[in-house]
Amino acid sequence: MTAPDEEELAEEVLDGEPSDDPPPDELTPGNSLLLAGTPLSGDSASLVTTSTDTRIVVLAGPIEAGKTTLIASIYHLFLEGPIEEVSFAGSLTLPAFEERCALARLSSGRSAPDTVRTERKDGVHFLHLTLGGLGSPRGTRTLLLADLTGEMYEEAADSAEACRKLSILRPAHFITLLVDGSRLAAPTTRHTCLDDTHRLVRRFLEEGMIGLSTHLQVAYSKWDEVLEREDENLSRVIDDFESEISQEAQHQLLAISFVRTAASPARQPDLGVGWGAEALVRDWVRARSPGAEFHLAGSLERKPRDAFGFGSERGLRVPLWKIRDE
Amino acid sequence: MNDRTQLLVGLPESGKSTFIGALAYIARKAKAPLMRLANLGPNDERVNRLSNNWLSYEAPERTHRAGEETVALSLVDSETKQTCTLALPDLAGESFERQWRDRECTPSYFEIASQTNSVLLFVHAGRIVEPTRIETALAIDQGTEPEGTANGQVAASETEDHAADDDVPPPTQVALVDLLQCLVNPPFAARKLTVGVLISAWDIVARLQQRPGEPERSPDEWIKTRLPLLDQYIRSSPDIITSKVWGVSAQGVDYEDEAALEEVKESVRKPEERIRLVSDQEEPTNDLTTVVAWLLRTQKGDPGAG
Numbered sequence: 222m223t224a225p226d227e228e229e230l231a232e233e234v235l236d237g238e239p240s241d242d243p244p245p246d247e248l249t250p251g252n253s254l255l256l257a258g259t260p261l262s263g264d265s266a267s268l269v270t271t272s273t274d275t276r277i278v279v280l281a282g283p284i285e286a287g288k289t290t291l292i293a294s295i296y297h298l299f300l301e302g303p304i305e306e307v308s309f310a311g312s313l314t315l316p317a318f319e320e321r322c323a324l325a326r327l328s329s330g331r332s333a334p335d336t337v338r339t340e341r342k343d344g345v346h347f348l349h350l351t352l353g354g355l356g357s358p359r360g361t362r363t364l365l366l367a368d369l370t371g372e373m374y375e376e377a378a379d380s381a382e383a384c385r386k387l388s389i390l391r392p393a394h395f396i397t398l399l400v401d402g403s404r405l406a407a408p409t410t411r412h413t414c415l416d417d418t419h420r421l422v423r424r425f426l427e428e429g430m431i432g433l434s435t436h437l438q439v440a441y442s443k444w445d446e447v448l449e450r451e452d453e454n455l456s457r458v459i460d461d462f463e464s465e466i467s468q469e470a471q472h473q474l475l476a477i478s479f480v481r482t483a484a485s486p487a488r489q490p491d492l493g494v495g496w497g498a499e500a501l502v503r504d505w506v507r508a509r510s511p512g513a514e515f516h517l518a519g520s521l522e523r524k525p526r527d528a529f530g531f532g533s534e535r536g537l538r539v540p541l542w543k544i545r546d547e
Numbered sequence: 548m549n550d551r552t553q554l555l556v557g558l559p560e561s562g563k564s565t566f567i568g569a570l571a572y573i574a575r576k577a578k579a580p581l582m583r584l585a586n587l588g589p590n591d592e593r594v595n596r597l598s599n600n601w602l603s604y605e606a607p608e609r610t611h612r613a614g615e616e617t618v619a620l621s622l623v624d625s626e627t628k629q630t631c632t633l634a635l636p637d638l639a640g641e642s643f644e645r646q647w648r649d650r651e652c653t654p655s656y657f658e659i660a661s662q663t664n665s666v667l668l669f670v671h672a673g674r675i676v677e678p679t680r681i682e683t684a685l686a687i688d689q690g691t692e693p694e695g696t697a698n699g700q701v702a703a704s705e706t707e708d709h710a711a712d713d714d715v716p717p718p719t720q721v722a723l724v725d726l727l728q729c730l731v732n733p734p735f736a737a738r739k740l741t742v743g744v745l746i747s748a749w750d751i752v753a754r755l756q757q758r759p760g761e762p763e764r765s766p767d768e769w770i771k772t773r774l775p776l777l778d779q780y781i782r783s784s785p786d787i788i789t790s791k792v793w794g795v796s797a798q799g800v801d802y803e804d805e806a807a808l809e810e811v812k813e814s815v816r817k818p819e820e821r822i823r824l825v826s827d828q829e830e831p832t833n834d835l836t837t838v839v840a841w842l843l844r845t846q847k848g849d850p851g852a853g
Contacts, residue, residue, distance in 0.1 A: 252651040256732040258725070300678045300718065302775040309776055310783035313732070315725050316647070319717050327679040328715045334681045353783030361783065490682055 258316035260346035263389075266365050269313075269349065275363040277347075277392055278505055282399030283417065284371030287442035287484055290336040291399070292348060292366055293321040294484035294495035295502060303354060304499050307506055310353035310361045317348055325485065334485050341370045345389055352506055362506050367393070378421040381428055390430040395438060395505055398422070402443030402483070405459075406450050415462045422466060426473055436476040436508055438501060439466065445486035445496075478504065552662050553842050555635040556726055557669030558719065559643055562747025562797065563635055564607035566669070567618060568597030569797040569822055570633070570835045574622055577819055582836035582843075585621035585630050593618045602818055604811075606802055617655055622839055631843045633667075634659045646729070647722055648714065660730055665741050665842045670723060672748045672794075675773055678718040720774040727780065731787055741845050742781060742790040743838050744770065749794030749825060750801075766794040767827045791841060794825045 261269070269275055280288040296318040299309040312318065325334035347365040354360075367389050377384035390396060398421070404414035418439070425431045441447070447455065463479050471477050482497035483489065555563045571594050574584040597618070600607050618635040636656045646652055652660075716722070731737055746752070746766055756763045764772060770792050771778045781790040799821025800811040815821060822833035829837070 249649075249651060251654045253654070253657045253734045255646060255650045255652055255729045255734070256725075257650055297678065297680065299779065300720065300776050302771075303779060308779040308783045311724075311728060311780060311787075313728075315721055315728070316650075316717075319721060322678065323715070325680050326715075327681055327684045329681070331681060353779070360785075485682070487682065490686060494680060494682065 256313060258314055260314055260317045260343075260348055261365070263345050263347075266347045266349075269363060269365060274361060275365060276394040276505060277365045277367065277389075278395040278397060279367045279369075279389055279393040280397050280399065281369075281374055281390075281421075282371060282442075283375050283401065286371060286399035286401040287336075287482075288368055288371065288399055289321055289339050290325075290484040291397075291440070291442065291482060291495075291498060291501075292368055293318070293325065293336060295498050297322060297325075298495040298498060304502050306354045307352050307502055308354040309350070311351040313349040314347075321348075333487070336485075339368055339370045341372055343370065345369065352502075364505055374421060378417060378424055381424070384424045384428045384430060387430060390425060390435075393431075393435065395436045395508075396425070396431055397438045397440050397501060399440050399442045402441050403446050405441060405455070406443075406446040406452070408452075411455065411458060415458070419462070419466060422470060426470060432473060433475055435474050436478070436504065437470065437474050438478050438480055438504060439463070440480045440482050440497075440501060442482055442484065443486075444481040445483040445489035445492055447481075449488045476508065551629070551631040551843070551846075552659070553631055553633050553665040553667055553839060554660055554663050555633060555667045555669065557643075557667075557745075558671075558674075558722055560674060561669035561671045562745065562795070563667075563669050564597050564618075565601060565797050566667075566745065566747065566795065566835065567594065567620060567633065567635055568599075568601035568607065570839070571595075571598045571620055572601060573819060573822070573833070573835050574620075577834065580625065580834045580836045581840040582622040582624055582631075585623040594620055601797065604798075604800075604802055604808060617659060622836065624840060624843060627844070627847075629843060629847070631665075631839065633839065634663075636660075643726075644714070644716070647717055647725060652729075657734065661735055664738055665743075665846055666727070666730065667743045667745060667838065667842070668723060668727065669745050669747055670719065670774065670777075672746050672769075673751045674719070676716050676719045676722075678721070718776075720776040723774065723777050724780045727788070739786065740788050741842055742788050743842050744777075744781070744790060744792040745838065746770070746792065746794045748796065748798070749823065750796040750799065752794060753796070765827045766792040766825060769794070789845060791828070791845075792826065793838060794823075795835070795838075796823045797821070797835065799823070 270277070280292060282288055295304070298304050303309070321337055323329055324331060324336055345367065347367050350364045350366065351361050352364065369387070369389070373383070373387060377387055398418065400418050401414055404410040422437070431437065441459075467477055480497055480500045482495075482501070483492050484495055484498065486492040486494070486496055555567070557563050571584070573580050574582055575598075597607055599605075620633040621630060622633065623630045636653075636659055717725070727740065727742065729735070730740060744766075746769060749766070752764070752769060755761055781788050799815075800807050802808060811821065819833045822835060823831055824833065824835055824837060825831045
């Protein structure tokens, strides 16, 4: 099955029609299917967003900026303990997180960590996290992390039509836009890198893909490479960039912030895996969210929820695949 | 939903069978256990075999999927006279691995797990698969990071290499969280679980804690340090999980250590002396039925469950 066009999928989701999830591998006769653990499609994610404590985070940025590596590093931090006061309270996509960590683990047999590449055929998909320790009435908040291929963002910077296809941006509470630190660190590529970022933000604004309900986080990745250069001029260049973006965008957005991160800091290992990511997570779970309810599909009627935000009626629970009869 | 059935789950070789064997003996022979054997079942052959394995200092035989059967043990609360049944879906290691890899479970597991809210979750203290990252392993090898860091990550040289193995097991804490999560998601009904976490081979932890400089940790602290994801999950989900943690040593000795084994064999007067059950909340005991009683009484809303 080929991944549907982004726009088509968004329309399917908004209409409440089920998308064509890939069929399961052959099930042993008599056995029951368990929680799939694969990234959630738009359709499955729409069931989750009936919970008011759900926030959609889109990791954006060009190819190899480090989007998936950042997600994997945040997951790894939870494997080591709570992130500040935020604790792990569950995930419907644990195997998917594990897949994204696999190439960075000793068990991979590799000599240096790497990350699996996100491909266009993967389409729109979400990684799911429920986080606790927040003091909200129910005590938890759910995040849906959308990780699309960088190709789509590179195309969007050049094309209005391509930008409009990134329909997942509109409902997102947070756009975490990665700026590739390795390109930033090198004098030859730093201005192109920042200009590409600026153009993408402008394109998002002009096409109405982000607006007053969006919190834009500009996250510099691979900051260990920047630190290694000890380049004073770079800090001035970054100041200019941040000033320019802020002046242009701050009145058109809910909020804008700049964060330095190093998900896998090979050049400065003392920083530790996921350096800087706690600031992102902190915003995701605590920052003020727009009052408007957002639902990817279905009515605005709030259904009784169970632990993962699904309706108590069995038909509303995530039937990722049919359960075969024995 | 039958709140008098308690489901035993855990990864392969996590101590479930040894626990059943030792528990059956305690419930039958100990002087004043909290729970006693209710009645002889229609087919106690497997339970009796596990009990004899334990008495004879033999590791339980590991079954294969073809021979899958459920082991059941019925107990009665000495104080309240309530009965319960411990159910160990006699799952072979391959079955539990299949749950993670293929996301499916057998009909027998589905049937038993659907009937209960009470779970005994086993984890072996000496068989933890760590999520060791390459950077960490390199740092340990280069001496820039000490072995046994705050998360107990082992040095690269001590970790199995699964480089060419497609079936790389997930980190233990991830597998255990997944095991619990699957019980509260389809095809199972949404429900609240009462979970007793049993850290088996606790004698390993106790021995390590005797080393100079090694911090002393209670079972709760051990879970927090060695299995942080599991600790966060059970603590952050009070609307889904009520839990308690024990360290248990049912064997009392490493069967592979011949010298220690002989010493124990010569010195033990009563078999229950080999057992040690510890928790943060109570004094150590050899009454393994304490765990079962807590599950039963907590399900019933007994404020004195502990």
